[in-house]
Amino acid sequence: MKNELKNLRAEILEAIEGVSDLSGLEDLRVKYLGRKGTLPNLLKGLKGLADDARKEAGAFANEVKLSVDEAFSALQIDLEAKSRAEAFAEAHIDITRPGITPDIGHLHLTTQAIEEIKTIFSRLGFVQVRHPEIDWDHYAFGALNFPEDHPARDDWETFFIDDAGKAAEGENGKIVLTPHTSNGQVREMERSELPIRMMNINKTYRRQVSARHLPMFHQFEGLLIDKDVSIADLLGTFDFFVKQFFGPERKTRLRPHHFRFTEPSFELDVSCDVCAGTGMRENGLKCKLCKVGWLELGGAGMVHPNVLRAGGIDPDVYSGFAFGWGVERTMMMKGGINIPDIRVMYQNDMRFLEQF
Numbered sequence: 185m186k187n188e189l190k191n192l193r194a195e196i197l198e199a200i201e202g203v204s205d206l207s208g209l210e211d212l213r214v215k216y217l218g219r220k221g222t223l224p225n226l227l228k229g230l231k232g233l234a235d236d237a238r239k240e241a242g243a244f245a246n247e248v249k250l251s252v253d254e255a256f257s258a259l260q261i262d263l264e265a266k267s268r269a270e271a272f273a274e275a276h277i278d279i280t281r282p283g284i285t286p287d288i289g290h291l292h293l294t295t296q297a298i299e300e301i302k303t304i305f306s307r308l309g310f311v312q313v314r315h316p317e318i319d320w321d322h323y324a325f326g327a328l329n330f331p332e333d334h335p336a337r338d339d340w341e342t343f344f345i346d347d348a349g350k351a352a353e354g355e356n357g358k359i360v361l362t363p364h365t366s367n368g369q370v371r372e373m374e375r376s377e378l379p380i381r382m383m384n385i386n387k388t389y390r391r392q393v394s395a396r397h398l399p400m401f402h403q404f405e406g407l408l409i410d411k412d413v414s415i416a417d418l419l420g421t422f423d424f425f426v427k428q429f430f431g432p433e434r435k436t437r438l439r440p441h442h443f444r445f446t447e448p449s450f451e452l453d454v455s456c457d458v459c460a461g462t463g464m465r466e467n468g469l470k471c472k473l474c475k476v477g478w479l480e481l482g483g484a485g486m487v488h489p490n491v492l493r494a495g496g497i498d499p500d501v502y503s504g505f506a507f508g509w510g511v512e513r514t515m516m517m518k519g520g521i522n523i524p525d526i527r528v529m530y531q532n533d534m535r536f537l538e539q540f
């Protein structure tokens with residue numbers, strides 16, 4: 185038995201010498217030391233020996249097993265170090281290989297337009313503020329000179345906040361999702377010191393859904409209050425914005441209109457880009473985009489004395505102008521973008537969004 189063990193030890197140690205990789209070493213381990221390997225098989229023969237002989241052979245068998253285990257472990261450590269070194273050498277970075285460009289998103293086109301609008305008005309000293317999107321009827325209508333029975337205060341026009349089925353109400357009236365950014369006017373008068381140059385950009389809400397109307401859209405509201413402010417200042421501001429945003433060749437005009445919170449009130453028009461303000465195409469047909477040479481941008485006017493009073497400002501000393509335009513509409517007018525259904529703006533369709 186002892187001789188057999190000696191021979192086996194010599195055989196194993198010799199076999200190990202010839203191993204050059206980890207899988208070869210593992211094969212040998214299974215062959216000699218595994219559950220059905222040569223060494224365990226040989227040790228089964230210990231049972232058949234007399235007591236003394238078994239003790240001696242058992243002790244020797246342990247010695248053999250220890251020395252073989254040691255040889256296996258030592259070689260395993262060497263081979264692992266070698267394989268790590270090889271992997272490291274292979275993994276050097278080739279900086280001349282073309283890279284993989286990750287998909288990088290960009291701002292939504294509405295956000296892009298808001299950033300641009302904000303920047304243009306900031307050059308004229310308009311400071312961006314943010315007044316609530318959910319506000320009291322007082323700020324959305326009452327303080328803006330809307331009579332109690334004005335249709336805009338009807339729940340067919342405006343979203344009201346319910347409290348258990350009943351319109352929530354407080355000392356400033358019902359709570360509404362603001363249908364325009366003009367709720368910021370009196371809030372700004374109450375909040376800040378004169379003179380005021382405010383740019384309030386926010387989401388607004390109306391009960392309307394169609395190819396041309398969204399229930400949620402964005403508005404930007406300018407408010408300027410100071411001494412000796414005239415319509416000429418409004419027109420100059422409007423003209424500056426249009427030339428910066430739409431291009432220096434675009435013209436502007438005011439048309440008389442009626443709003444509750446400005447007096448006098450105007451619609452502001454921008455000359456059409458597609459037909460250069462003529463209303464006609466080169467082929468002699470009417471321009472499809474504008475029909476008349478002008479595109480309507482939005483409303484504006486001189487702040488109504490009642491609104492100034494509601495904001496605690498003396499209309500005999502101060503005057504001002506205000507304007508509020510839809511961001512989506514203004515953006516689509518730029519470069520004559522004609523989207524057949526405006527709802528596509530918020531459907532998160534990548535094929536649409538990636539174009540901007």
Ligand SMILES: [Zn+2]
Pocket residue numbers: 456457458459460461462463464471472473474475476477478
């Ligand atoms: Zn046109």
